[in-house]
Amino acid sequence: MKNLNSLYSELTLKTKSKLVLVVLDGVGDIATRSQGYLTPLEAASTPNLDALTQDAAQGRLTPVAPGITPGSGPGHLGLFGYDPLEFEVGRGVIEALGLGVELKAGDVCARANFATLDAKGIVTDRRAGRIPTETCEKLCAKLAAKIKKIGDTQVIIKAGKEHRFVVVFRGKGLEGPLTDADPNREGFAIPTVKPRDAKSAKQKKTAKLVADFYQAALPILAKEKPANGFLMRGIAHQPEIPSFEERYKLKAAALAVYPMYKGLSQLVGMAKIEGPQTIEEQFQRYLAEHDNYDFFFIHYKYTDKAGEDGNFEAKKKAIEDFDAALPILLEKRPDVLAITGDHSTPVAVHGHSWHPQPVLLTSKYSGSDKLDRFTETGANLGSLGLFDAKYLIRLMQANALMFDKFGA
Amino acid sequence: MKNLNSLYSELTLKTKSKLVLVVLDGVGDIATRSQGYLTPLEAASTPNLDALTQDAAQGRLTPVAPGITPGSGPGHLGLFGYDPLEFEVGRGVIEALGLGVELKAGDVCARANFATLDAKGIVTDRRAGRIPTETCEKLCAKLAAKIKKIGDTQVIIKAGKEHRFVVVFRGKGLEGPLTDADPNREGFAIPTVKPRDAKSAKQKKTAKLVADFYQAALPILAKEKPANGFLMRGIAHQPEIPSFEERYKLKAAALAVYPMYKGLSQLVGMAKIEGPQTIEEQFQRYLAEHDNYDFFFIHYKYTDKAGEDGNFEAKKKAIEDFDAALPILLEKRPDVLAITGDHSTPVAVHGHSWHPQPVLLTSKYSGSDKLDRFTETGANLGSLGLFDAKYLIRLMQANALMFDKFGA
Numbered sequence: 001m002k003n004l005n006s007l008y009s010e011l012t013l014k015t016k017s018k019l020v021l022v023v024l025d026g027v028g029d030i031a032t033r034s035q036g037y038l039t040p041l042e043a044a045s046t047p048n049l050d051a052l053t054q055d056a057a058q059g060r061l062t063p064v065a066p067g068i069t070p071g072s073g074p075g076h077l078g079l080f081g082y083d084p085l086e087f088e089v090g091r092g093v094i095e096a097l098g099l100g101v102e103l104k105a106g107d108v109c110a111r112a113n114f115a116t117l118d119a120k121g122i123v124t125d126r127r128a129g130r131i132p133t134e135t136c137e138k139l140c141a142k143l144a145a146k147i148k149k150i151g152d153t154q155v156i157i158k159a160g161k162e163h164r165f166v167v168v169f170r171g172k173g174l175e176g177p178l179t180d181a182d183p184n185r186e187g188f189a190i191p192t193v194k195p196r197d198a199k200s201a202k203q204k205k206t207a208k209l210v211a212d213f214y215q216a217a218l219p220i221l222a223k224e225k226p227a228n229g230f231l232m233r234g235i236a237h238q239p240e241i242p243s244f245e246e247r248y249k250l251k252a253a254a255l256a257v258y259p260m261y262k263g264l265s266q267l268v269g270m271a272k273i274e275g276p277q278t279i280e281e282q283f284q285r286y287l288a289e290h291d292n293y294d295f296f297f298i299h300y301k302y303t304d305k306a307g308e309d310g311n312f313e314a315k316k317k318a319i320e321d322f323d324a325a326l327p328i329l330l331e332k333r334p335d336v337l338a339i340t341g342d343h344s345t346p347v348a349v350h351g352h353s354w355h356p357q358p359v360l361l362t363s364k365y366s367g368s369d370k371l372d373r374f375t376e377t378g379a380n381l382g383s384l385g386l387f388d389a390k391y392l393i394r395l396m397q398a399n400a401l402m403f404d405k406f407g408a
Numbered sequence: 409m410k411n412l413n414s415l416y417s418e419l420t421l422k423t424k425s426k427l428v429l430v431v432l433d434g435v436g437d438i439a440t441r442s443q444g445y446l447t448p449l450e451a452a453s454t455p456n457l458d459a460l461t462q463d464a465a466q467g468r469l470t471p472v473a474p475g476i477t478p479g480s481g482p483g484h485l486g487l488f489g490y491d492p493l494e495f496e497v498g499r500g501v502i503e504a505l506g507l508g509v510e511l512k513a514g515d516v517c518a519r520a521n522f523a524t525l526d527a528k529g530i531v532t533d534r535r536a537g538r539i540p541t542e543t544c545e546k547l548c549a550k551l552a553a554k555i556k557k558i559g560d561t562q563v564i565i566k567a568g569k570e571h572r573f574v575v576v577f578r579g580k581g582l583e584g585p586l587t588d589a590d591p592n593r594e595g596f597a598i599p600t601v602k603p604r605d606a607k608s609a610k611q612k613k614t615a616k617l618v619a620d621f622y623q624a625a626l627p628i629l630a631k632e633k634p635a636n637g638f639l640m641r642g643i644a645h646q647p648e649i650p651s652f653e654e655r656y657k658l659k660a661a662a663l664a665v666y667p668m669y670k671g672l673s674q675l676v677g678m679a680k681i682e683g684p685q686t687i688e689e690q691f692q693r694y695l696a697e698h699d700n701y702d703f704f705f706i707h708y709k710y711t712d713k714a715g716e717d718g719n720f721e722a723k724k725k726a727i728e729d730f731d732a733a734l735p736i737l738l739e740k741r742p743d744v745l746a747i748t749g750d751h752s753t754p755v756a757v758h759g760h761s762w763h764p765q766p767v768l769l770t771s772k773y774s775g776s777d778k779l780d781r782f783t784e785t786g787a788n789l790g791s792l793g794l795f796d797a798k799y800l801i802r803l804m805q806a807n808a809l810m811f812d813k814f815g816a
Binding site for chain 2 (some may be wrong): 001004007030054055131201364365366367368369370381382383384385386387391394395396397403404405406407408
């Protein structure tokens with residue numbers, strides 16, 4: 001049986017096409033009674049998106065598999081064409097990316113919580129009373145000042161919000177995943193981490209490193225109140241992922257505002273374009289960088305944020321703001337433009353969901369589905385049907401005429 | 409995990425149903441602005457197809473995988489229910505089939521070009537100035553007269569158009585694929601072919617055979633101008649494919665006009681019905697042969713031809729001609745009738761494409777999708793949805809009540 005990704009690679013031709021993937025984070029939604037059976041996309045006024053649909057195909061993307069709600073990691077990896085079931089990115093890695101740590105291949109990352117321990121080392125509060133962010137930053141700085149290395153391994157400590165922080169171990173021969181240094185409930189001691197794969201010498205070495213880190217760090221926190229301890233979870237290394245350019249023969253750049261999405265795009269080797277803070281600025285920068293790259297990933301966060309807050313009006317407004325900025329992008333209309341989400345974040349769910357997100361694809365060869373608008377209901381009628389998110393880039397490549405014919 | 413094809417086989421019942429698969433080659437298209445947002449199927453007047461849709465289900469077929477544009481080989485193998493990623497048919501084989509060579513299992517085929525060599529054997533023109541077809545035929549006859557066998561292996565040489573021809577090696581213990589005897593650009597000598605799999609003794613033997621063929625053939629051409637040499641590519645053997653009858657318990661016949669499609673149907677063991685030259689004659693012959701087979705594959709070429717030419721009016725006309733002939737077929741309405749393409753050949757693309765082709769399926773049990781017409785846009789709304797072409801025959805079998813229930 002021929003491997004499909006190998007086939008795509010064999011057929012790939014280098015072209016001069018420009019491809020743009022716009023991710024409206026969490027844009028997909030559901031129509032419920034309390035929303036008058038309208039989704040935010042349906043309720044929003046989107047004259048520019050509407051105009052695009054005339055020459056576009058639509059469909060819906062299954063982010064991972066039916067019923068699976070993805071985090072931002074699997075959601076974006078899928079959109080970037082990497083099967084999220086094949087390329088797993090540990091939570092520690094995602095958390096580190098989210099805090100803007102620039103990772104290197106092989107780095108082992110852990111998400112950590114400050115916690116409260118009693119005299120016997122029993123966890124009495126897994127979140128140390130949700131200490132303020134400033135306290136967290138102070139404690140992280142203290143740890144970082146005293147622990148720069150453990151043996152030959154560099155230790156990077158970075159504070160997050162409230163009680164959260166991340167620890168990154170950078171050295172040779174390290175590997176995750178490890179079990180958690182977290183009893184997952186109060187009243188128990190912090191368990192010693194173990195290799196997930198008992199046969200892995202690298203995991204064994206990394207588990208020893210984490211134990212040594214605890215040995216060094218706990219005394220430093222001993223007199224702190226209430227954060228005299230900490231838990232570590234999702235301990236994993238940055239996986240080896242074939243680079244985007246290698247896989248697609250496309251030189252890619254990311255225009256993202258939030259560290260998490262910059263980080264995810266860097267995982268697959270996209271160039272990071274720094275500076276833009278608004279979608280208008282992102283589009284302006286696309287115009288400026290147009291000739292420097294073949295592929296642009298443009299990330300827009302606010303649709304997801306409003307969905308997480310369960311705020312229908314805010315989500316509708318975020319879509320309208322995006323629509324208003326769209327003409328800037330279209331000043332240099334890409335050969336292939338796809339607009340979609342990394343998943344749905346329905347207002348009624350107040351969080352990410354499994355509902356397939358709508359996708360719009362426009363190119364000289366997309367054909368027209370003769371739909372008036374880009375909405376979930378419209379996308380149900382489109383020619384692209386329902387398909388796995390990991391194929392979107394392949395369809396974009398096809399639309400850029402980047403694939404030779406298969407067989408005679 | 410149960411193997412799906414094994415399951416289908418276990419469940420298959422022999423019935424008296426007649427199943428007909430009509431392939432309107434490349435019928436799928438896209439609606440573009442310059443075509444007034446109509447596809448040829450939409451623009452054509454098709455009263456007979458329209459009447460069929462009342463009692464039909466519709467959907468769209470992914471010929472191979474998202475974004476992959478198939479050649480006729482993978483396109484038809486998929487329609488015949490053989491995964492094109494599992495059953496690869498080399499270009500040499502396809503070319504030989506296209507020229508009407510009747511292949512046997514194990515035959516190794518190569519597509520060949522006459523070329524011009526300088527005194528040192530350097531390729532100076534990979535197409536020998538595109539010599540006229542008559543010259544090609546003359547040279548092939550000359551080679552064929554002098555080289556009938558190499559060792560125990562029979563050699564079959566057949567001329568194609570202009571500089572093109574095919575060479576078939578028929579003997580024991582032969583196998584492809586081999587690397588090409590083609591530098592792929594001018595200014596280089598013809599490389600010696602090598603096994604693709606260095607461990608295959610059969611490929612090694614076949615590579616030696618090709619070298620011996622060159623040794624025998626080049627002196628025969630030495631004084632020709634400009635075709636004093638030749639290149640060989642896509643050297644592969646006819647793969648072993650489980651026969652259609654074995655796989656589906658259906659005795660199948662092919663009603664195709666062009667050699668390529670006769671050949672492809674023979675690859676899976678369909679009977680070849682010779683004679684008919686027009687779609688009317690093909691349908692007439694179906695009526696005459698109705699009782700002799702369970703399954704008919706009827707191939708109609710002209711939709712593809714018009715698409716390749718980028719000729720909207722010709723494609724529309726080809727569809728209308730087909731529609732006008734359809735009542736002949738319906739004189740003995742099959743129990744299950746599927747009408748589709750092997751891929752799309754959009755007018756705007758001037759060639760095969762990746763766009764899923766529409767499919768119409770009508771039987772006593774197809775149900776009605778209550779669509780007025782058979783078009784790409786209509787098919788988007790159908791109950792069959794978007795699915796892989798390799799499952800179409802299974803759906804046809806189900807509609808013929810050829811499958812027992814799975815489990816109690």
